[in-house]
Amino acid sequence: MTGEAIRMRLELKRLARKYRIAPAQCSPTAPLPPVDGDWVFEGFAAPTVIDHERTKFAPHCWLPFKSDIPLLYRHGRPAGEVLKVRATDEGLHVRALVRDNESKRCTHFSVAATIHGYQLRDIDDGERFHALVTCATLDEITLTNAPANPAAMVLHRCRQSAAVEFYDIVKRGIVCAQGVVAALRVINAAQSVPPQTAVGLLKRSVRDLPRSGPTQIKAPTRPRPKTEFRTLVDAINATSGDAHD
Known part of the structure; x- marks a missing residue:
């Protein structure tokens, strides 16, 4: 008291x-x-x-x-x-x-x-x-x-x-889904930042090579393979975009 x-x-x-x-x-x-x-x-x-x-x-x-x-x-x-x-x-x-x-x-x-x-x-x-x-x-x-x-x-x-009872289950499911979506957005934002690749290092190496030879070195253009998680994120984003349209 x-x-x-x-x-x-x-x-x-x-x-x-x-x-x-x-x-x-x-x-x-x-x-x-x-x-x-x-x-x-x-x-x-x-x-x-x-x-x-x-x-x-x-x-x-x-x-x-x-x-x-x-x-x-x-x-x-x-x-x-x-x-x-x-x-x-x-x-x-x-x-x-x-x-x-x-x-x-x-x-x-x-x-x-x-x-x-x-x-x-x-x-x-x-x-x-x-x-x-x-x-x-x-x-x-x-x-x-x-x-x-x-x-x-x-x-x-x-x-x-x-x-x-059904309403209570649905409410808990919505809260859980909102947490999953928020986590996926954070992960997607982190993955969208351009990673530090070897391209920059390769360009600097080209400049350092002697210019006497005709050989040209190009950076690899092969795309990075998608992981299963990245494929899931892209599918969720595509679904979200269709809903807004």
């Missing part, structure tokens, strides 16, 4: 003591029925409402999201992977692929975040005082049945379809 988060917690506790408000308890929810296979969960992991800890995340408080945000079961072991996360006016929306069996029975999302800025709101109202997080880094998303924010429900879940 960062210094900013510690200060926020202490100020909220001070206000709670001032108004003699006991900490709210997270009531566990009944787990969903067990299911087989991988499932896709969607919902708001941080909706724009005050949670049990009297904290609310502003709709667009999030710094740019990392590409590898972990999806966990109760802030512990891995539960699957985050497919998409985005900030909306209603809160932080998440779409995740869930593989862990216990995680597939969870009813709510939760988040772990590094807080960089906050504001105390409604501090003169013993019922509504809270901290509004204005800047934060999303560190993880978790699945749970004891949510700090009861509004962070899993709104939709469905079995991972064959279409989703």
